[in-house]
Amino acid sequence: MAVIKNKVMTAQEAVSRFVQDGDHLVIGNYTVGTCAALVFEVIRQQRKGLTLYSQSGVFDVEVLVAGGCVDRLVTTYVYRAGGKEGGSAVERAIKAGTLEMEDYTNFQYNARMVAGMHGFSFMQVLEGAMVTDLFKKRSFMGEEKYKVITCPYTGRQILTVPAANPDVCIVHVQRADKFGNAQYWGALGSVASASLASKRIVVSCEEIVEHDIIQSSPHLTLIPGYRVDAVVEAPWGAHPTEVLGYYNLDRMMYAMFFLSDMTGDGLKVWMDEWVYGCTDRHAYLDHYMAKHGAEMLDAIRAKSYFSAPANYGSAYTSCWDNDNLERTMGITLEEMEKILEDRGLLNG
Amino acid sequence: MAKKYTLDELLIITAAREIRDGENIILGVGLPTTAGAMAKALHAPNATLMMESGIIDFRPLVPPNHIADANSCRGFSYATDLFSAFTMTYRGYVDVCFLGVAQIDKFGNVNTTVIGDYHNPKMRLPGSGGAPDFLSYAKRTILTMRGGEFVNKLDYLTSPGFLDGGDSRDKSGLFPPGSGPAMLLTTKGIFRFDEKTKEIYLSKVHPGVGVDRIRKDVPWDLKIAHDLSETDRPSDAEIDFVRRFAPTEVVGRKLMYELGLSNAFKKAQARGKM
Numbered sequence: 001m002a003v004i005k006n007k008v009m010t011a012q013e014a015v016s017r018f019v020q021d022g023d024h025l026v027i028g029n030y031t032v033g034t035c036a037a038l039v040f041e042v043i044r045q046q047r048k049g050l051t052l053y054s055q056s057g058v059f060d061v062e063v064l065v066a067g068g069c070v071d072r073l074v075t076t077y078v079y080r081a082g083g084k085e086g087g088s089a090v091e092r093a094i095k096a097g098t099l100e101m102e103d104y105t106n107f108q109y110n111a112r113m114v115a116g117m118h119g120f121s122f123m124q125v126l127e128g129a130m131v132t133d134l135f136k137k138r139s140f141m142g143e144e145k146y147k148v149i150t151c152p153y154t155g156r157q158i159l160t161v162p163a164a165n166p167d168v169c170i171v172h173v174q175r176a177d178k179f180g181n182a183q184y185w186g187a188l189g190s191v192a193s194a195s196l197a198s199k200r201i202v203v204s205c206e207e208i209v210e211h212d213i214i215q216s217s218p219h220l221t222l223i224p225g226y227r228v229d230a231v232v233e234a235p236w237g238a239h240p241t242e243v244l245g246y247y248n249l250d251r252m253m254y255a256m257f258f259l260s261d262m263t264g265d266g267l268k269v270w271m272d273e274w275v276y277g278c279t280d281r282h283a284y285l286d287h288y289m290a291k292h293g294a295e296m297l298d299a300i301r302a303k304s305y306f307s308a309p310a311n312y313g314s315a316y317t318s319c320w321d322n323d324n325l326e327r328t329m330g331i332t333l334e335e336m337e338k339i340l341e342d343r344g345l346l347n348g
Numbered sequence: 349m350a351k352k353y354t355l356d357e358l359l360i361i362t363a364a365r366e367i368r369d370g371e372n373i374i375l376g377v378g379l380p381t382t383a384g385a386m387a388k389a390l391h392a393p394n395a396t397l398m399m400e401s402g403i404i405d406f407r408p409l410v411p412p413n414h415i416a417d418a419n420s421c422r423g424f425s426y427a428t429d430l431f432s433a434f435t436m437t438y439r440g441y442v443d444v445c446f447l448g449v450a451q452i453d454k455f456g457n458v459n460t461t462v463i464g465d466y467h468n469p470k471m472r473l474p475g476s477g478g479a480p481d482f483l484s485y486a487k488r489t490i491l492t493m494r495g496g497e498f499v500n501k502l503d504y505l506t507s508p509g510f511l512d513g514g515d516s517r518d519k520s521g522l523f524p525p526g527s528g529p530a531m532l533l534t535t536k537g538i539f540r541f542d543e544k545t546k547e548i549y550l551s552k553v554h555p556g557v558g559v560d561r562i563r564k565d566v567p568w569d570l571k572i573a574h575d576l577s578e579t580d581r582p583s584d585a586e587i588d589f590v591r592r593f594a595p596t597e598v599v600g601r602k603l604m605y606e607l608g609l610s611n612a613f614k615k616a617q618a619r620g621k622m
Contacts, residue, residue: 117432117435118431118432118435118438118439119435119438119439120435177425179425181405181425181426211425212423214425215422215423215424215425216423217423218403218404218423218424218425218426218427219427221425221426221427223426224396224404224405224425224426224428225396225405225425225426226372226396226405226441227441312418312422312423313422314418314419314420314422315419316410317409317410317422318409318410319410319411319592319593319594319595319596320592320595326595326596328596328604328607328608328611329595329596329599329604329607329608329611330607330608330611330614330615331607331611333591333592333595336591336595336598336599337591339599339603339607340354340598340599341352343603345354345355345599345600345603346352346353346354347352347353347354347355347358347555347556348350348351348352348353348555348581348582
């Protein structure tokens with residue numbers, strides 16, 4: 001019998017085993033539920049030379065770029081702290097010449113992941129972008145950023161993007177079981193495609209639940225267990241971003257982060273305190289509560305609004321009824337065996 | 349004394365033994381699902397059983413009526429769609445699939461579409477279903493043939509086996525290296541494919557079946573394994589599981605209809621309706 005590996009591990013072990021220098025790394029989450037615990041661990045372990053994919057690069061991209069982990073960035077959106085007077089880690093890195101960036105639209109970026117998820121080598125995208133500078137101005141992808149082909153059915157010119165199959169996806173979800181079946185609900189964004197397009201998948205979750213919970217709600221599973229390499233239990237693992245059903249965006253913490261992000265020095269101080277200064281998510285939470293009080297977390301803890309349960313039941317789960325009679329033939333196992341014997345249907 | 353078994357039990361259990369722990373398996377209805385259920389219950393508890401309708405990681409409790417039968421299990425791990433079930437096969441995440449065969453040729457190419465002329469059929473069969481894509485991209489395919497036939501030339505090529513044999517499948521560049529049919533299971537024996545020539549050969553015969561009877565079914569000079577032996581007999585635990593899980597498959601369709609109808613008749617009589 002095959003040895004079944006235990007997928008449940010700490011963020012430290014998961015990142016050390018599955019995220020390597022030079023990887024194409026994709027942030028599975030889109031805007032909400034950012035896998036902050038895993039992102040911070042990547043920075044603490046000082047991964048270098050990453051090509052980073054993020055559907056909407058805000059918090060996650062800023063700290064990874066500022067942490068010196070990223071050489072190349074593929075995204076659709078760059079955050080800017082403090083308007084004209086402010087800036088961002090991405091802008092500072094582009095100016096310093098330490099970061100190359102490729103711009104896509106939200107749809108095109110997601111189309112690359114969908115193509116990758118399904119094993120296709122490219123995907124048709126919306127052709128209007130051909131007149132824009134997204135199409136004309138290209139960075140490290142050059143010719144490979146877009147290609148135009150002729151539709152074999154209509155003869156029209158079609159814009160395409162190449163599939164993306166990142167080496168590793170890090171993603172935060174509400175819950176998972178120990179086999180890696182990962183359940184996520186709320187804004188679906190590009191969570192499923194970013195995860196499934198990737199070669200390795202590291203899942204962090206608010207809680208690890210019994211397999212039975214997953215089995216009775218398979219429609220919530222976005223990533224099947226057989227695709228997942230590591231499962232990390234990380235309560236408050238997306239803080240200061242929000243996780244539906246667990247906690248809201250921490251507006252105070254988020255604002256403090258972006259104030260710091262206006263300058264490189266400011267962001268360095270913030271990261272010294274919250275990323276490098278905390279060995280893991282528990283230390284981060286301890287530090288947060290010591291500094292701001294546990295009531296700050298209580299104030300953003302979600303109240304319950306449960307989804308109506310879906311009934312996965314069926315009429316019976318055995319071919320034999322309560323009287324041990326086979327449901328179609330109306331006979332017991334012993335009677336069935338006797339008939340098989342009498343009819344000469346048994347061998348050996 | 350070891351338990352006696354029916355031919356269907358032998359086939360199901362032989363197929364089940366091809367499944368290894370930890371593998372991802374696409375199952376069709378009938379023999380494959382019972383084989384999958386047995387494997388998961390007895391020797392492959394960590395196998396991920398899948399149906400192409402998008403039911404992923406299920407444990408069958410009763411034999412499914414069709415490939416979208418979520419009533420046959422008690423929940424499952426991942427609800428996806430048919431499209432994604434196929435593309436995950438395309439990407440190499442399916443280790444084993446099972447397919448039924450109506451016609452098979454020397455190199456494991458399969459017809460499940462039509463007997464006779466396509467436009468003027470002698471017998472119109474179900475067609476492709478998922479078969480061509482699964483035989484193309486699953487790592488191993490277990491073929492089963494119960495009413496079908498060996499032919500020199502298929503009336504219709506539904507699913508690609510080893511094409512013209514030798515390295516022609518790999519050379520086509522269309523399929524993952526090493527993929528293709530791994531085994532053909534019939535009511536008389538077990539066939540496998542020569543590593544080099546990819547020609548089908550008889551690997552084992554079921555107890556009580558003579559090689560001559562099998563030769564008669566094959567319109568070419570069938571190759572026989574030099575270490576030809578009898579199909580391994582099922583264990584009592586395997587027989588017990590299969591009999592409890594799928595009694596109606598064990599007795600076979602004919603007997604199931606006979607006993608089922610007589611049961612329905614008896615019940616109607618008891619209610620004074622007949």
